[in-house]
Amino acid sequence: MYKYDEYDQAMVDARVEEFRDQTRRRLAGELTEDQFKPLRLMNGLYLQLHAYMLRVAIPYGTLNSQQMNMLGHIARKYDRGYGHFTTRQNIQYNWIKLEDAPDILADLSTVEMHAIQTSGNCIRNISSDQFAGAAADEITDPRPWAELLRQWSSFHPEFSYLPRKFKIAVIASDEDRAAMRLHDIGIQLIHNDAGKLGAKFFVGGGMGRTPMIGPEIRDFVPADELIHYAEACLRVYNRYGRRDNKYKARIKILVHELGKDEYTRQVEEEFAHMKTLGLNPPVAELARITEFFPDPAYDTTANDELDLTDPDFRIWVEQNTHPHKQAGYAIANISLKPTGGIPGDASADQIDLMADLAKEYSFDELRVTHAQNIVLPHVKKSELYALWQKLDDAGLAPANLDLISDMIACPGLDYCSLANARSIPVAQKIGQRFSDIGRQKELGELKLKISGCINACGHHHAGHIGILGVDRKGVENYQLSLGGSGAEDVSLAKITGPGFDEDGIVDAVEKVTDVYLRDREGDERFVDTYRRIGMVPFKEALYD
Amino acid sequence: MNLLTGNDLKTGDVIWWAGDKGWSLHVADAADAGDEGEAILAREEAARRVNASYIVAAEATGKGPMPLHIKERVRASGPTVRTDLAINTDIPIVNA
Numbered sequence: 001m002y003k004y005d006e007y008d009q010a011m012v013d014a015r016v017e018e019f020r021d022q023t024r025r026r027l028a029g030e031l032t033e034d035q036f037k038p039l040r041l042m043n044g045l046y047l048q049l050h051a052y053m054l055r056v057a058i059p060y061g062t063l064n065s066q067q068m069n070m071l072g073h074i075a076r077k078y079d080r081g082y083g084h085f086t087t088r089q090n091i092q093y094n095w096i097k098l099e100d101a102p103d104i105l106a107d108l109s110t111v112e113m114h115a116i117q118t119s120g121n122c123i124r125n126i127s128s129d130q131f132a133g134a135a136a137d138e139i140t141d142p143r144p145w146a147e148l149l150r151q152w153s154s155f156h157p158e159f160s161y162l163p164r165k166f167k168i169a170v171i172a173s174d175e176d177r178a179a180m181r182l183h184d185i186g187i188q189l190i191h192n193d194a195g196k197l198g199a200k201f202f203v204g205g206g207m208g209r210t211p212m213i214g215p216e217i218r219d220f221v222p223a224d225e226l227i228h229y230a231e232a233c234l235r236v237y238n239r240y241g242r243r244d245n246k247y248k249a250r251i252k253i254l255v256h257e258l259g260k261d262e263y264t265r266q267v268e269e270e271f272a273h274m275k276t277l278g279l280n281p282p283v284a285e286l287a288r289i290t291e292f293f294p295d296p297a298y299d300t301t302a303n304d305e306l307d308l309t310d311p312d313f314r315i316w317v318e319q320n321t322h323p324h325k326q327a328g329y330a331i332a333n334i335s336l337k338p339t340g341g342i343p344g345d346a347s348a349d350q351i352d353l354m355a356d357l358a359k360e361y362s363f364d365e366l367r368v369t370h371a372q373n374i375v376l377p378h379v380k381k382s383e384l385y386a387l388w389q390k391l392d393d394a395g396l397a398p399a400n401l402d403l404i405s406d407m408i409a410c411p412g413l414d415y416c417s418l419a420n421a422r423s424i425p426v427a428q429k430i431g432q433r434f435s436d437i438g439r440q441k442e443l444g445e446l447k448l449k450i451s452g453c454i455n456a457c458g459h460h461h462a463g464h465i466g467i468l469g470v471d472r473k474g475v476e477n478y479q480l481s482l483g484g485s486g487a488e489d490v491s492l493a494k495i496t497g498p499g500f501d502e503d504g505i506v507d508a509v510e511k512v513t514d515v516y517l518r519d520r521e522g523d524e525r526f527v528d529t530y531r532r533i534g535m536v537p538f539k540e541a542l543y544d
Numbered sequence: 545m546n547l548l549t550g551n552d553l554k555t556g557d558v559i560w561w562a563g564d565k566g567w568s569l570h571v572a573d574a575a576d577a578g579d580e581g582e583a584i585l586a587r588e589e590a591a592r593r594v595n596a597s598y599i600v601a602a603e604a605t606g607k608g609p610m611p612l613h614i615k616e617r618v619r620a621s622g623p624t625v626r627t628d629l630a631i632n633t634d635i636p637i638v639n640a
Binding site: 026027029033047049050051052080094095096097098099342413414415417419420422424425428471474475476502 | 551553554555556557558589592595596612613614615618619622623624625626629638
């Protein structure tokens with residue numbers, strides 16, 4: 001993992017003290033709320049439906065056990081005993097006191113963490129593949145690149161006041177586990193025909209009220225020019241992105257309105273100019289960063305066989321582990337989606353346990369996924385059974401990864417001041433309706449995503465089944481959509497028709513799964529069947 | 545009726561204006577501000593007794609004043625999915 005150098009630490013420590021003074025001045029009445037609000041937001045502190053909410057950055061979703069323990073400590077000492085892992089691979093605390101916020105940031109800084117750029121119209125936390133450095137299918141570890149982008153984008157003076165927030169994802173495999181093409185910039189590291197490392201750039205993706213899939217604007221940017229190219233993309237956006245209308249200010253609108261070709265032309269022109277300035281980070285800097293991401297000291301003699309005689313363990317292994325690049329190891333996914341639970345929530349005790357298990361079983365590493373789960377990336381297969389038993393004892397072993405109950409759900413109207421409807425109760429009811437694991441496995445991979453408002457934090461546009469909560473004359477109503485995907489087969493879901501009430505949407509989900517079970521062919525997933533047979537059979541089941 | 549609400553500056557807690565009694569965590573204590581809401585809020589914000597305040601439309605019920613909109617009822621209640629953390633669990637969230 002990357003370790004702060006003296007400059008990193010000094011910057012974060014200085015920001016803590018700056019915010020401590022700003023908070024003191026606000027509490028003393030020297031700053032008004034209008035003056036203070038942008039300052040607290042720059043430090044991840046929102047005022048939400050019930051209290052202040054603090055969003056802590058977890059760069060590219062990677063953290064060690066010491067950092068995870070700190071997240072548990074904050075949940076226990078400053079919040080109400082739990083935290084919420086988000087679709088941006090971050091964590092949020094829902095019950096923060098303003099007077100505690102500087103102390104929390106100070107505590108975070110002791111483990112090289114902060115909440116900088118988790119809000120505001122700046123480049124947000126860089127996201128990446130949660131299996132980075134462990135996946136058998138990646139061409140290189142994308143985290144050094146994500147870290148380089150993090151350093152470049154942190155406090156970047158030119159990009160601190162963009163037209164709107166800006167999200168970048170970096171992956172290094174054809175399988176997209178990070179919803180890369182639904183980011184403002186999606187970067188896929190690739191080898192070109194000559195075997196040289198570089199990147200494909202996709203720009204102008206996003207969800208929200210105007211969902212768009214980012215088009216490819218460059219099929220190969222040489223690795224040593226990647227920052228230059230990203231900077232050129234940002235410069236064109238910063239220059240021409242709309243600042244007159246918040247709802248048209250994201251880069252996806254600019255790319256759409258200019259057209260991909262014209263936007264690309266302008267980026268290329270800016271890129272050519274950028275290259276004359278010599279501002280790209282030196283190759284030696286990337287090499288320095290890369291040294292922080294070595295492979296762990298794997299036991300190369302580790303047994304690759306697994307004893308699957310325990311049927312419950314076998315189901316968990318089948319569903320929640322992923323092939324590792326190193327023989328004898330597996331990637332273990334910890335589902336934060338227990339039946340009837342709150343997607344992404346973990347108690348302080350659970351957070352501490354996951355930290356302890358990372359230390360004991362996974363070379364001290366954890367990852368947060370955009371699907372609101374946790375990953376232990378490097379677990380020896382011979383130790384998986386012991387790990388699973390400890391997870392199971394703590395309620396952390398639902399064997400439902402990528403099944404219907406592994407839902408993404410935003411906090412919704414239970415916590416969020418922007419929401420129009422509650423998301424979590426719908427997720428809970430669907431989870432209970434489909435609680436039988438055999439039934440879930442029969443349905444196979446089925447990504448269900450729920451948002452409580454049009455801002456789409458719950459990624460409903462990218463759900464095989466998507467649910468959007470709306471306010472219809474003061475009453476919660478839920479629109480159903482089908483056919484979305486945030487993966488390499490990226491697509492945007494389409495609305496089925498009129499919405500449903502809270503119980504009706506659960507019935508509706510069941511009806512569309514029944515259509516799938518009736519009409520599927522071979523090994524088709526739900527989304528495959530939808531793509532083959534279209535919307536009509538689903539609409540007939542829902543509305544006739 | 546018009547209720548006044550906002551957040552406690554230090555703690556962030558949702559609070560309701562209770563007339564002479566100051567600010568309360570419980571919507572049942574809330575007083576009708578009538579047409580004086582803007583003036584009261586300006587005064588209370590300036591004194592830092594409330595933060596991010598605004599006026600909420602409500603109706604009188606057998607359980608006391610009840611916000612008309614679901615969002616305000618959730619604010620008054622606390623998270624409906626964590627009733628252990630809710631402060632006013634007897635508030636009907638839906639179809640009040």
